[in-house]
Amino acid sequence: AQTVTQSQPEMSVQEAETVTLSCTYDTSESNYYLFWYKQPPSRQMILVIRQEAYKQQNATENRFSVNFQKAAKSFSLKISDSQLGDTAMYFCAFMNGSGNTGKLIFGQGTTLQVKP
Amino acid sequence: NAGVTQTPKFQVLKTGQSMTLQCAQDMNHNSMYWYRQDPGMGLRLIYYSASEGTTDKGEVPNGYNVSRLNKREFSLRLESAAPSQTSVYFCASNVPSNQPQHFGDGTRLSIL
Numbered sequence: 001a002q003t004v005t006q007s008q009p010e011m012s013v014q015e016a017e018t019v020t021l022s023c024t025y026d027t028s029e030s031n032y033y034l035f036w037y038k039q040p041p042s043r044q045m046i047l048v049i050r051q052e053a054y055k056q057q058n059a060t061e062n063r064f065s066v067n068f069q070k071a072a073k074s075f076s077l078k079i080s081d082s083q084l085g086d087t088a089m090y091f092c093a094f095m096n097g098s099g100n101t102g103k104l105i106f107g108q109g110t111t112l113q114v115k116p
Numbered sequence: 117n118a119g120v121t122q123t124p125k126f127q128v129l130k131t132g133q134s135m136t137l138q139c140a141q142d143m144n145h146n147s148m149y150w151y152r153q154d155p156g157m158g159l160r161l162i163y164y165s166a167s168e169g170t171t172d173k174g175e176v177p178n179g180y181n182v183s184r185l186n187k188r189e190f191s192l193r194l195e196s197a198a199p200s201q202t203s204v205y206f207c208a209s210n211v212p213s214n215q216p217q218h219f220g221d222g223t224r225l226s227i228l
Binding site: 043044045103104 | 147149151156157158159160161164166172174204206208210211214215216217219221222
């Protein structure tokens, strides 16, 4: 069974600085996808970034980038130039690419506070 | 575009009462999912439907039933609510296999 672990329950960062959120996962699959979702206080689940396991290049979306280390089964999220609107809970999630079910397995979440 | 719509947004029940949470999506997605979110545990899959007419259990199905009414709608029913089912419930949908899931705004359910 696949598992996803986020070992940092809470983090804080000063506005305009850079912060990295950690995520590790365990799987025996070779075909899979990894995601970071953001959940602000409004409770919405917002997709931040997506990584295909077969791609070596790390995904980037504006100020958000990942460090995907496949051998180490690590998938960290880096937020550059942090903004107050980045304050949220962040979830790492795993999707098995086989079996065609599209199910997500989530980590426990990291609460990020951006301080002015 | 509405995306994924959940109703109601909030609900308080008494132990033993029944309730159906409604979910509808307008993106023509094949797959739909129900999750529950509890503090410190992330989101856990209750049931999912890979396509119209099929449903399967997820990680925490006990105490719940689902119905995939048509391609658009996927409902979650609590037949006899228990305090342990107090949670925030999310519905999601996607094209299966590798696309991100789109989430509704959630239902906060409290069972007294």
